[in-house]
Amino acid sequence: MVRRMIMESFELEKYIDGHLNSTYNTLRMMEYTIPPLLDADDEESKVGLRAHTDKNMITILHQHEVDGLEVKTKDEKWIKVKPSHDYFLVMVGDSLCAILNGRVFCPYHRVMMMGKKKRYSTALFSVPKPEVIIVHQKSLSTKNIRVYSNPMNTKSFFTS
Numbered sequence: 001m002v003r004r005m006i007m008e009s010f011e012l013e014k015y016i017d018g019h020l021n022s023t024y025n026t027l028r029m030m031e032y033t034i035p036p037l038l039d040a041d042d043e044e045s046k047v048g049l050r051a052h053t054d055k056n057m058i059t060i061l062h063q064h065e066v067d068g069l070e071v072k073t074k075d076e077k078w079i080k081v082k083p084s085h086d087y088f089l090v091m092v093g094d095s096l097c098a099i100l101n102g103r104v105f106c107p108y109h110r111v112m113m114m115g116k117k118k119r120y121s122t123a124l125f126s127v128p129k130p131e132v133i134i135v136h137q138k139s140l141s142t143k144n145i146r147v148y149s150n151p152m153n154t155k156s157f158f159t160s
Ligand SMILES: O=C(O)CCC(=O)C(=O)O
Pocket: 030, 049, 054, 061, 063, 069, 109, 110, 111, 121, 122, 123
């Protein structure tokens, strides 16, 4: 649904079905244990998952009760995502950013473990199928924020 809305907002309606069929979904459930050397004054000791962008198209995330997820904004500030039963966080990944030629923001995010509780999260990743070639949409070429000039197959893209 979110991908459909994004494609519509760029007037790419005719590509929606092909785009949705170009991916598969994978669900991952994660458990983060309390870091053994947790020290409130030492940022490094709190890292549960290092800062990264997701390579896939879109990630839908839910964190259960214990917080820790942080997302970096365009102006380079880390913001904490509060856990809630009521919402899921949708994050754009590198593949969607590439096909839309950088017209959507693909944020760095990380997990920082603050307290004395294990943390659980669930993520649904939509991933380009292995045979898919990642190529940016020509009609979006004018605003070349991030350069993905060469079409790449999924394997090269994911390892680049
Ligand atoms: O556990 C989380 O909240 C984030 C997980 C994540 O970013 C990932 O698996 O790529």
